[in-house]
Each structure stands twice: as C-alpha cells, then as structure tokens.
Amino acid sequence: MQFQNSLAFAQQLDEKDELRNYRKEFHFPQIAGKDVIYFTGNSLGLQPKMTQSYIDEVMNDWKELGVEGHFHANKPWWDYHERLAAPLAKIMGAQEEEISVMNTLSVNLHLLMVSFFRPTKSRYKILCEEKAFPSDQYLLQSQVRFHGLNPNETIVEVKKRKGEHFWRTEDILAKIEELGDELALVFIGGVNYYNGQVFDMQTITQAGKSVGAYVGWDLAHAAGNIALKLHDWEVDFAAWCSYKYMNSGPGNASGVFIHQKHLGQNDMPRFEGWWGTKKETRFLMKPIFEPMDTADAWQISNPPVLALAPYLASLQLFEAVGMEALIKKRNTIVAYLEFILNEIANEVSGTFEIITPKDRGCQLSVFLHGQGRPLFDYLMKQGVIADWREPNVIRLAPAPFYCSYEDMFRFGQLLKEGILAQID
Missing domain, CATH: 3.40.640.10 (Type I PLP-dependent aspartate aminotransferase-like (Major domain))
Structure with missing residues (x-):
C-alpha cells in the first residue's frame, strides 16, 4: 500500500477499517475536551465499556x-x-x-x-x-x-x-x-x-x-x-x-x-x-x-x-x-505510524530514530537525538498519551482495538510542532 501523510488519506483508511466500530467500545481519557491519542496499550489498555x-x-x-x-x-x-x-x-x-x-x-x-x-x-x-x-x-x-x-x-x-x-x-x-x-x-x-x-x-x-x-x-x-x-x-x-x-x-x-x-x-x-x-x-x-x-x-x-x-x-x-483480524490491523496501523514518523523525520532533518526491528508487534520505540524529555512533555500536554523510557526513548503502541489511522496522522503533526518548538 502506498501511504500518504494527509488527513484525507488517514480518514480513508479508517473508513475501510473492519474494526473501526470497536473504538466506540472503549472509554477514552480526555484532555482539553478531546479524546486523547492513546499509545500506551502496551502499559495499560483502555477500559472496555462493558467492563x-x-x-x-x-x-x-x-x-x-x-x-x-x-x-x-x-x-x-x-x-x-x-x-x-x-x-x-x-x-x-x-x-x-x-x-x-x-x-x-x-x-x-x-x-x-x-x-x-x-x-x-x-x-x-x-x-x-x-x-x-x-x-x-x-x-x-x-x-x-x-x-x-x-x-x-x-x-x-x-x-x-x-x-x-x-x-x-x-x-x-x-x-x-x-x-x-x-x-x-x-x-x-x-x-x-x-x-x-x-x-x-x-x-x-x-x-x-x-x-x-x-x-x-x-x-x-x-x-x-x-x-x-x-x-x-x-x-x-x-x-x-x-x-x-x-x-x-x-x-x-x-x-x-x-x-x-x-x-x-x-x-x-x-x-x-x-x-x-x-x-x-x-x-x-x-x-x-x-x-x-x-x-x-x-x-x-x-x-x-x-x-x-x-x-x-x-x-x-x-x-x-479474533487475533487474526487484530493482527491484520496491527500490521497496517504500525506500518502507517512508521511511515508518518519517517516523513516527519525527513521534514525536521532526522532528529529521532526508530529502534524497533521489523520483528515486532504493536510497539515502535523512538530514540530521540537532541530532543529529550521536554518533547515528550509537550506531546503529553497536547493530548498524546505515550510512554517514556530512560535514557531517551518514547514508546508508541497503537493498539488495533481502539486506535485510528487519523490518530497516527494527528500525532505526526503534533510531533513535528513539538520538535520545531524545541528547536526554536
């Protein structure tokens, strides 16, 4: 699939997503009145509404x-x-x-x-x-x-x-x-x-x-x-x-x-x-x-x-x-997140590096070069719930049950804004 770093393309992927309705089955925390972009299903998954x-x-x-x-x-x-x-x-x-x-x-x-x-x-x-x-x-x-x-x-x-x-x-x-x-x-x-x-x-x-x-x-x-x-x-x-x-x-x-x-x-x-x-x-x-x-x-x-x-x-x-459907979406949404990260890295002159190998599940770990905890803190304030690991890694885990492709695009834009703000 030829990915595009655009809101319209992300929304098209969401329209075709066979699991898109399951997002509604989970409670999302909110920041500034909006659902967060939740990347920490590898630490604590969101609460299913039926719980x-x-x-x-x-x-x-x-x-x-x-x-x-x-x-x-x-x-x-x-x-x-x-x-x-x-x-x-x-x-x-x-x-x-x-x-x-x-x-x-x-x-x-x-x-x-x-x-x-x-x-x-x-x-x-x-x-x-x-x-x-x-x-x-x-x-x-x-x-x-x-x-x-x-x-x-x-x-x-x-x-x-x-x-x-x-x-x-x-x-x-x-x-x-x-x-x-x-x-x-x-x-x-x-x-x-x-x-x-x-x-x-x-x-x-x-x-x-x-x-x-x-x-x-x-x-x-x-x-x-x-x-x-x-x-x-x-x-x-x-x-x-x-x-x-x-x-x-x-x-x-x-x-x-x-x-x-x-x-x-x-x-x-x-x-x-x-x-x-x-x-x-x-x-x-x-x-x-x-x-x-x-x-x-x-x-x-x-x-x-x-x-x-x-x-x-x-x-x-x-x-x-079923796991087969979850893994199918997992593979696509993680690949799209990786694409978004690489696009942003090119736009801001490579200030971070993905250290997760191709043998992977939901998680991408991003090593920050020259951008430390302040960038993570900026993202959190903007409604991106991610995970920090010393010395300089942000872990991102787009769980297929409730993460959307639009989340991936929006995260990329916020990441770019945060990096440019730190550089300035």
Whole structure:
C-alpha cells in the first residue's frame, strides 16, 4: 500500500477499517475536551465499556446471595476462572487444560520457577536477555539465591551486538549451544518491553529443549498482541499479565500456560493450595493434595472474582474479533505510524530514530537525538498519551482495538510542532 501523510488519506483508511466500530467500545481519557491519542496499550489498555456491567453483576450477586454466590450466582464464583480458559487458549495457541488465571504476573513466575527451575550440581544455569524487564531480573536473581547459587555465575545474559538496538536469534542459539548440559532454563520476555522486538520463540524453544533445558516465556507484552502457538512450540511454561493489550484493568490477574506433558503428575514439584486440588473432592477437606489434571493444579487460592470479571469482559471482545483480524490491523496501523514518523523525520532533518526491528508487534520505540524529555512533555500536554523510557526513548503502541489511522496522522503533526518548538 502506498501511504500518504494527509488527513484525507488517514480518514480513508479508517473508513475501510473492519474494526473501526470497536473504538466506540472503549472509554477514552480526555484532555482539553478531546479524546486523547492513546499509545500506551502496551502499559495499560483502555477500559472496555462493558467492563462495568461484569463488575456490577458480581457486586449484585454478593449483595443478594452472600456466600451462596459461590454456587448460585449467574456465573458461580467457585469456577469463575474456568470461563477464561477457552478464549485465552485461542489467543495463546494452547489447549484449554493448559491455561489457568490466578495471582499476578511476577507471583506466577515465581510459582512456576518452583516447578521449572530445579538446578543440579552440573545443570544449573539460566539464559535470559540482556537488561530484561527489571521484575524478571529480580525474580531470577532471587530464585538463584534461594537455591544457594551465585547470580553472577548462574545467570547468563545474551547481549546485543555493539552499535545495535536488537538481539540476533543466531547469538541466542549460539549461547544455548555453548552452555549445553549446564543449561537448566531458558527464560526470556517474548516481546521486549524496551524496543518492542518479538523474539523467535519457536526456534529458541526448540534450541533450549534440544540441550535438555526447560524453556519459559514472560509474555506480558505478547499476550493479545502477537500470534502465539505455545502448545505446538512445546513451550514448557509461560505467564502474562492481563492489563496491557488485554485491557483488564490496572495490576489485574495473570494468566499461565503449562504444557500438557507436565499436567496430571502427582510428583511435580510446586507450591500447592486448596484450589489446586481436585474439584470433585475439594470440599471434602481431604488432608492430602490431589492435583487437578489441568494447569489449575498450580492454583493456590480461590479466584479473585472481582479481578477476573473485567478480564472476562475484555475476552468477550477478543472472542468477537479474533487475533487474526487484530493482527491484520496491527500490521497496517504500525506500518502507517512508521511511515508518518519517517516523513516527519525527513521534514525536521532526522532528529529521532526508530529502534524497533521489523520483528515486532504493536510497539515502535523512538530514540530521540537532541530532543529529550521536554518533547515528550509537550506531546503529553497536547493530548498524546505515550510512554517514556530512560535514557531517551518514547514508546508508541497503537493498539488495533481502539486506535485510528487519523490518530497516527494527528500525532505526526503534533510531533513535528513539538520538535520545531524545541528547536526554536
């Protein structure tokens, strides 16, 4: 498609957009009486309008039924989480039994490490990407120390090549081969939070497993953003938050994936609790844990229904649209944003650089040369809600559910105005 940097062209794209009506299904913050241009779906997705009714339903059931809501609510609370498994399985490329929803992301990753990081004297090293998301760094370091190991000797980081802003798959594969029998776990963020790079998860997973390591993924920036086939790729485990591209609300519940081959094992190491024991005998209060035959065996506590209700509401939108349609629009709107950015860079003599590689999802990360935080602050005051990352990067994530092509054009004009104002 031959793009044009004009309002008329952007509006034509919006007219042809098969998802354009879904924009109306979300609440937009406003600045100066106008809807913002919202680029932070990679941090916190906008609220679907139907969310309130899902929360109200739970509150009304609690008000009218009290404890009986566990079994007699319209959506009984005791198995509320099970309603999320089927739509999530489609999004994650998984079997329903491989999916559960519980806790929050870092908590779930710690729980999964109990099962999948089991170091021995000879096989104990963890491979991750350089400068992983801080929470991932902290949890890996603390898990290693918990096992009495030295993080500096145990955690191996794959670095970017000098002068490059992205990782090369061949460098990751070479490091896996180098570590060989010492490698216990490969654990990487499937989409990098800083530069937006999508890792070749299938190839890396196969390589990790070929040397006998477990392979897990933090999919915080991948869930609801990119195509995933966790079951077919034979990923051992993964976890993700629900509040970014999945629009479930701030700090909300996390999803987990545990491959089918690890299910139904009574001797699988894990931290166990009441809600992971067999559903059929749970209320017999038996003294010995009998794990569910699904990923729910990793559940410890009963589900936080008030947190799951917004997630379920958002998943209804994903069910209606499907990942194929979302990815189709994602590819076009991100390409149009990239075109707009390049056009503006040419007009203002290249004061910024896109550091996101072509292997990407919704996000473009823009490194500012000579223009720092004041430009970001200017954009925010003009109604552009974007995201700042030190030392000098603006992250832009045009989520396909609710971002429009006109948003991309308008942003380009505001960016140009901001740069010229800073230069003056």
